[in-house]
Amino acid sequence: MSSNSHDTSTPGKRHKQESPANHYYSYILSILLTILAFAVVIYGGLDRSFILVFIVSLAIVQALVQLLFWMHAKERGHLFPLMFIGGGAIIALTGVAAAVYWTWW
Amino acid sequence: MAHSHTVKRYSGLMDWLTTVDHKKIGILYLLAGGFFFLVGGVEAILIRLQLLYPDQSLFVGDTFNQLTTMHGTTMIFFAAMPLIFGFMNAVVPLQIGARDVAFPFVNALGFWLFFAGGVLMNTSWFLGGAPDAGWTGYAPLSTIADNAGNFHGTDFYVLGLQIAGIGTLIGGINFLVTIINMRAPGMTYMRMPMFTWTAFITSAMIVLAFPAITVALVELMFDRIFGGAFFDAARGGNNVLWEHLFWIFGHPEVYILILPGFGIISEVVATFSKKRLFGYSSMVFASVLIGFLGFMVWIHHMFTTGMGPVANSIFAIATMAIAVPTGVKIFNWLFTLWGGQIRFTTANLFATAFIPTFVMGGTTGVMLAVPAADFQYHDTYFVVAHFHYVIVGGIVLSLFAGLFYWWPKMFGTMLSEKLGKWQFWFFFIGFHMTFFPQHFLGLMGMPRRVFTYLPGQGLEEGNFISTIGAGLMGIGTIILLINIIATSTKKVTAPADPWDARTLEWTIPSPAPEYNFKQTPLVRGLDALWKEKMEGKKEMTPAEPLGSIHMPSPSILPLVMSVGLFIAGFGFMYRHYLISGIGIGITLICMFLRSVYDDHGWHIEPEELKDKGVKA
Amino acid sequence: MSSHPTGALPAHPETATLEGKNKVMGFWLFLGAEVVLFGCLFATYIALRNHVTDGPTAEEIFKLKTVGWSTFILLTSSLTSVLAIIAMHKHKLGQLLFWLLITVLFGLSFLGLEIFEFNEYVKEGHKFVSSAFGTSFYTLVGFHGAHVAFGVTWITLLILQGLRKGLTVVTAPKFYVASLYWHFVDLVWVFIFTVVYLMGKVGH
Numbered sequence: 001m002s003s004n005s006h007d008t009s010t011p012g013k014r015h016k017q018e019s020p021a022n023h024y025y026s027y028i029l030s031i032l033l034t035i036l037a038f039a040v041v042i043y044g045g046l047d048r049s050f051i052l053v054f055i056v057s058l059a060i061v062q063a064l065v066q067l068l069f070w071m072h073a074k075e076r077g078h079l080f081p082l083m084f085i086g087g088g089a090i091i092a093l094t095g096v097a098a099a100v101y102w103t104w105w
Numbered sequence: 106m107a108h109s110h111t112v113k114r115y116s117g118l119m120d121w122l123t124t125v126d127h128k129k130i131g132i133l134y135l136l137a138g139g140f141f142f143l144v145g146g147v148e149a150i151l152i153r154l155q156l157l158y159p160d161q162s163l164f165v166g167d168t169f170n171q172l173t174t175m176h177g178t179t180m181i182f183f184a185a186m187p188l189i190f191g192f193m194n195a196v197v198p199l200q201i202g203a204r205d206v207a208f209p210f211v212n213a214l215g216f217w218l219f220f221a222g223g224v225l226m227n228t229s230w231f232l233g234g235a236p237d238a239g240w241t242g243y244a245p246l247s248t249i250a251d252n253a254g255n256f257h258g259t260d261f262y263v264l265g266l267q268i269a270g271i272g273t274l275i276g277g278i279n280f281l282v283t284i285i286n287m288r289a290p291g292m293t294y295m296r297m298p299m300f301t302w303t304a305f306i307t308s309a310m311i312v313l314a315f316p317a318i319t320v321a322l323v324e325l326m327f328d329r330i331f332g333g334a335f336f337d338a339a340r341g342g343n344n345v346l347w348e349h350l351f352w353i354f355g356h357p358e359v360y361i362l363i364l365p366g367f368g369i370i371s372e373v374v375a376t377f378s379k380k381r382l383f384g385y386s387s388m389v390f391a392s393v394l395i396g397f398l399g400f401m402v403w404i405h406h407m408f409t410t411g412m413g414p415v416a417n418s419i420f421a422i423a424t425m426a427i428a429v430p431t432g433v434k435i436f437n438w439l440f441t442l443w444g445g446q447i448r449f450t451t452a453n454l455f456a457t458a459f460i461p462t463f464v465m466g467g468t469t470g471v472m473l474a475v476p477a478a479d480f481q482y483h484d485t486y487f488v489v490a491h492f493h494y495v496i497v498g499g500i501v502l503s504l505f506a507g508l509f510y511w512w513p514k515m516f517g518t519m520l521s522e523k524l525g526k527w528q529f530w531f532f533f534i535g536f537h538m539t540f541f542p543q544h545f546l547g548l549m550g551m552p553r554r555v556f557t558y559l560p561g562q563g564l565e566e567g568n569f570i571s572t573i574g575a576g577l578m579g580i581g582t583i584i585l586l587i588n589i590i591a592t593s594t595k596k597v598t599a600p601a602d603p604w605d606a607r608t609l610e611w612t613i614p615s616p617a618p619e620y621n622f623k624q625t626p627l628v629r630g631l632d633a634l635w636k637e638k639m640e641g642k643k644e645m646t647p648a649e650p651l652g653s654i655h656m657p658s659p660s661i662l663p664l665v666m667s668v669g670l671f672i673a674g675f676g677f678m679y680r681h682y683l684i685s686g687i688g689i690g691i692t693l694i695c696m697f698l699r700s701v702y703d704d705h706g707w708h709i710e711p712e713e714l715k716d717k718g719v720k721a
Numbered sequence: 722m723s724s725h726p727t728g729a730l731p732a733h734p735e736t737a738t739l740e741g742k743n744k745v746m747g748f749w750l751f752l753g754a755e756v757v758l759f760g761c762l763f764a765t766y767i768a769l770r771n772h773v774t775d776g777p778t779a780e781e782i783f784k785l786k787t788v789g790w791s792t793f794i795l796l797t798s799s800l801t802s803v804l805a806i807i808a809m810h811k812h813k814l815g816q817l818l819f820w821l822l823i824t825v826l827f828g829l830s831f832l833g834l835e836i837f838e839f840n841e842y843v844k845e846g847h848k849f850v851s852s853a854f855g856t857s858f859y860t861l862v863g864f865h866g867a868h869v870a871f872g873v874t875w876i877t878l879l880i881l882q883g884l885r886k887g888l889t890v891v892t893a894p895k896f897y898v899a900s901l902y903w904h905f906v907d908l909v910w911v912f913i914f915t916v917v918y919l920m921g922k923v924g925h
Contacts, residue, residue, distance in 0.1 A: 020807050027800045034792055034914075041919045042785065051923055059915040063908050070803050071904045077736075080285055080746065084312065084753030091313055091353070091400055092760020098349040099768035102404065102412050105343065207743040274754060282747045286739065312750055316758035324765065324860070333849065333856040335765065341772025341853035350761055701882060703891055 026069040033062045113707075115659055123659035125209035128617055130216050131195030132515060135508075137220050138187030144227065145184050146582060148176035153539070153575040156568050159560040169556035170237035171258065175227075177240030178262065181362070182269055183223040185500055189365045190215070190276055192507050193304045195515050197280060199610035200298045202289025202628065204621045207282035208275075209657040210699065215276035217667035222269025225674050229261035236262035239554065241355070242325065244336035244347040250329040257678070260329060264674035267322045268667075270315055277311030280304055289609070290648040291628035295389070298608045298632075299382060302389055303368030306396040307361050313400070314357035321350035330677055345410060352403035360399035363495065364392060366503035367434055370456045373506045374438050376606045377453035378445025381632055384437040391430035398427045408476040409483045417476040424474040431467055435460060450604070451525030455506035458533050462502065466494030469544065484554075487547025493540045505532070505585075513599035516592075517616035524588040528581045535577025542567035607635035612645050620654045623647075623714050654709040666695045730812050734893035741894040748898045752905050759909050762861045763916060769853040770921070776851040779858075779921025787838045788918045791831055792910065795869075798827030799907035802900045809896055814888045817896065821880050824903060828873040835866050858917065865913055868906050875899055 037055045040046065046054075068074040073082055115123050124130060152172050155164045164172055198206055206212050229235040236258040238247040249256045284305045288297070297305075325347070327333035334340035336347055375382040382388060404412065404420040438460055447453070469491040473479050482488055505528075512520050546567040551558060558564045602611040612634050613622060624647035630636040637645055673688025675681075731737040736745055770779060801823045808816035839859070842848075849859045876899050879892075886892050 020804065023800065023803045023807070027796070030796055030911075031793070034796065034911075037915060037919055038785065038789060041922050048923055052920060055915050055919050059911050062911050066799065066904060066908050066911070070799060071901055078749075080281075081749035081752075084309075084750050085756055087309075087313055088753040088756030088760065091317075091757050092763065094400065095317070095349070095353055095757075095761050095764035096767055098353070098404075099346070099764040102416055103343055103345050103349065103768045105338075105772075208747060278747050278750045278754075281750055282743050285746060286743055312754045313757055316754050317761050320758060320761035320765070327856065327860060331849065333860070334851075334853045335769070335856055335860075337853070339774075340851070340856075341769060341774050342856075343768060343772075343853070346765060346768055350765070353761070697878065700878065700895070703886075 022069055026065050029065055030062050033058045033065075113658055120659070122664055123213075123661050125205075125213045125657050125659055125663075126619065127194045127198050127206050127209065127212055128515065128619075128621075130212050131191045131193075133216050134187045134191030134194060134219075135515075137216075137223070138184050138191055141179050141183035141223055142188070143582070145176050145179040146579065148172050148179065150575055150579055152176060153572040155556060156558070157572040158569070159558050159562075159565060161557060165556045167234070167237055170239075170554070171230075171235040173554055174237050174239050174258075174262070175230075175235045178226065178236070178266070179223075180496075181240065181358070182266060183219070183226075185362050185496070185504075186273060187219055187223075188504050189307070189362070189500075190219075190273075192300075192369070192504070192511065193276075193280055193307075193365065196511055196610055197301050197304050198283065198287075199514070199613065199617060199621060200301045200608050201284060201287065201292055202609050202622060202626050202633075203283060203287040204625075204654065205657065206279050207287060208279050210660055210663065210704070211275050212279050213660070214663035214666060215272040215279065217663045218272030218275075218670065219269045221667040221671040221674075222265045222267070222272065225268060225671055226261050226265030229258050232257075232261075234258045238262070241351060242347075243351075244325065244328075244344045245338070247325060247347075248328045248336050259325075260678040263322050263326045263329065264678055267319065267326070268670050268674055270318055270322070271670075272667075273311055274315045274319075277308040277315070280308040281312065284308075289625050289628050292633070295386065296628055296631045296633065298368075299371035299385070299388055299392075300365070300368035303364045303371075303392055306392050307364045310357050310361050310364075310396050310399060314354050314361065317350055318354035318358075321347060321354065324350070326677070330680065345407075348407050348410065349403075352406045353400075356403040356406065357399045359492075359496070360395060362500050364395065366459070366500040367392065369503045369507040369510070370438060370459055372608065373452050373456040373510050374441050375632075376510070376604050377448045377450060377456070378442050379448075379605070380441055380445040381607070381635070382437065383440035384433070385631060387433055388437055391433040394430040395427060398423065398430075402427060405474055405479075408479045414476075421474050421476050425471055428467060428471050435464060450509065451520070451522050451529060452506045452509035454526065454529045455502045455509070458529070459499065459502040459506065462498030462536075463495060466491060466496075466498055469494065482547060484552055485547035486543045486551045486553060489553055490540050490543035490547060493543070497536055497540070502533075505529075510604070511610075512592075513603050513615045514610055515616060517599055517614075518592050518595070518597055519599050519603060520592050521588050524584055524591065528584040528588065530581075531577050531584060532581030535574045535579075535581060538574025539571050539578060540574070542570050546571075602634075607632040609633050609645070620656065620709050620714075624651055625649050651711045651714075653711060655706050656709060657706050658704045660699075660704075662695045662699055666692045669695065730888065730890070730893075732810060734809070734812075734888065734890050735897035736894070737890045738894075741890060741897075744894040744898055745901075748901055752901065755905065755909075759861075759864070759912075762857075762864060763912065766857040766861045766917065769857040770917075772853040773855075774852040776855060777845060777847050779854070779917075780924045782842055782845060782847050783918050783921050784838060784841065785918060785922060787834060788914055791834050791838075792914050794827050794831045794834070795907050795910050798824045798831070799904050801827065802903045806897060806900050809888065809893060812888060814883060817888065818880050818883050821876055821883075821896070825873050825876050825880070828869055828876075828903075832866060832869055832873070835862075835869075862913060862917060865906070865909055868909070872899070872903050872906055876903070 037058045040051055040054060067085065072078065073085070121129060121133065151164055152169070155161055155169060194206070194212065198204070226236070234257065238259050242259065242262060247259050250259070284297070284301060324333065324335040328335050328337065334342045336342045336344050338344070371382050371388060402420055402424045404416060405424045408417050442457070469487070473482055473488065473491055509520055509525055512518070546564055549563055551564050558568070599615040601614050603615070604611070609626060609628070610617070612626065626633070626645035627648035634645065669688045669691030671688070672691065673685045676683070676685030676688055734741070736742045801820045805817050805820035805824065808820060848855050850856070879895055879899055882895070883892060
């Protein structure tokens, strides 16, 4: 794999110039998802459990958008980062499961 | 090539206080961990002395609770974890052909933070009493706090463990990045030695498990010090929550403890059977599976809290499932030994003794995994017997094996095999004498954490034998100390490869030179050194030309940062928040200095490399 | 031996050196740990959020309008930190530092708004010591706020460092890692406004 000595730049490598367009789309999408979540809660009318599942799903989608686009996690070389964020999320979920199902008074 | 800045080199004590060299940090971890092992050992002897006969009053009541709490906490967090980090530091960079870890400064910081936490917790003995709520610190016992300063011990537990835990977390991140980014050319993941693999998985577990105890300790601290209501039932708090948070950390923690031990056994058994490890791929897969499943079983510590049969069953099955990859490993070690040219050096004595002992501990674990049965075993000496079999019979035996195996590489001398064998037999026989009877004491109803027992209940013989056994373990430990002292005075130098071994750390001189590898080696297969040996070569082929070697600069900042948090800890414990502010301020200023003043390091030039036989 | 940067910066200066690669990878792993940390704080909050004893409930006390503004501010600051990194990849130091400054200003506004919000809650009887709900609310949202405060301080110091040292293969990883941190902090906020405030308003 990589050598141990300092590995200076490879000026010959061409990188696709990243356009800010994708990032602006992500921003607008995030705003829309946020407004949608707020609206569903403020204007109510729907079944309570449905609202809960819906807003949490919206949050997960928004989080993924920010993770993959703004944090560049969908680009090359991000396997370990994604494994650890994903692994952390799984453990966080087990913690939440413990709080919801296996805690009582 | 002229240096454009002055090279800061220290000697003597300052060298050790400012070092960022993983080899020295490894030795610091072994020294500190060894010291706390002795402290925990003394606590154990005192416990066993009190339990030698029924109705004794040597150490009773709260004193006894302090002894059991500190024995457990010290042994797990300040002895076993640091000793493991000691070997990881000493060995992993060498096994992957690297010159240091990814973050040498952070490596030093991790050590000093652990040390600060360990010292802080142990000052409690002199400051009104040690923590006494068990190493598991269950609420609401652990939330008892008052303004008069009684029940103060648990504050030391909270802050000491928190500070040490931060050190462990950053250490875990360090080893992960090192192994991901800094392997020598040709060393793919499936060509890494097993000790490096287990270090890798352990580090991943540390990164994902330690935040849970961080949160648990923060919540306990907020309840105790700031009047929070996390665990105060009267204000809506919940104590089962503490158990969940603690064990979501605590169960992976015990796999964090044992996996490196498994790694050491794999190295030692293969080397001293003169055979490659049987079933390498399945070993890797099994270790990864153990790491993952370790996070899915924590409720087996809570079977009796009343969660009901569904929850209990799910976790019972998950717990039993872990026995499967563990069994794969056991068989692989046995198949490695089978048909090999076995040499029973002290290291291999400890390694082969580990195998049946750990299996015994593992099988009682499967017994405990049955919830209905666990209602009988829970909180009895049966559990105590189980975990000592896996921790002492598991991790401690493998740490002793590792010590004898890697001592020449770390110090350039050899520990006495004769004294080693005496140590082994005293410790091994003493161990079984101490803990085997405890299974039966538990089955006969003796509860845990009790400071005495009545006569005429059938508990006398077991306790008596158990205490004698503890004495034998103590003698074994003393023999080890004598061995270490004798070796330091004798100066018998060790060759680069005293065991005719298989992995990269044995290709460089003993002790390892400051820069590890003159030239980064080219790895052509699993058991990189053995592959070269089998082709008649004496050395590794280098992967780069000789050049000047960049070394990181030493720094006093890690020590100062740890002292800052130590001071902050005292501020919080004694409710003097100005002191806390000052302590945290010191730490933050050091972080600022580290960020602003870039470390350019220094260089070792090819002319300075003392060894002969340099390849161009 | 590693040469000093010759002149032309590489396209991704933050991972051009081994040191940079290590820093970026190490920081991602740290973020993995932070996911578990906040996950446990969320788990605690979810368990305790309805245990209010005599104090006000979430439904009664939360001010969604303030939270809406905070969310918008933080989300926009996350965008500006992305723009900063795009400028960095174009090697435009001035633009990089400008967008980072905007990020800091938005971050400070977020904090100001949060302090105002907490102040109102305390006046209305929702305190840290009131109940398990109170303790877990202030701990979770407070930890997030502390992360914002740390980030604001960190990025400010980096702006000053950037002015002094410029954009090099040594400073680039620092900017990149701080930007990852800032995104993460916004990511956590997405879950806070959903699980704490919106779920709170949906009721018991």
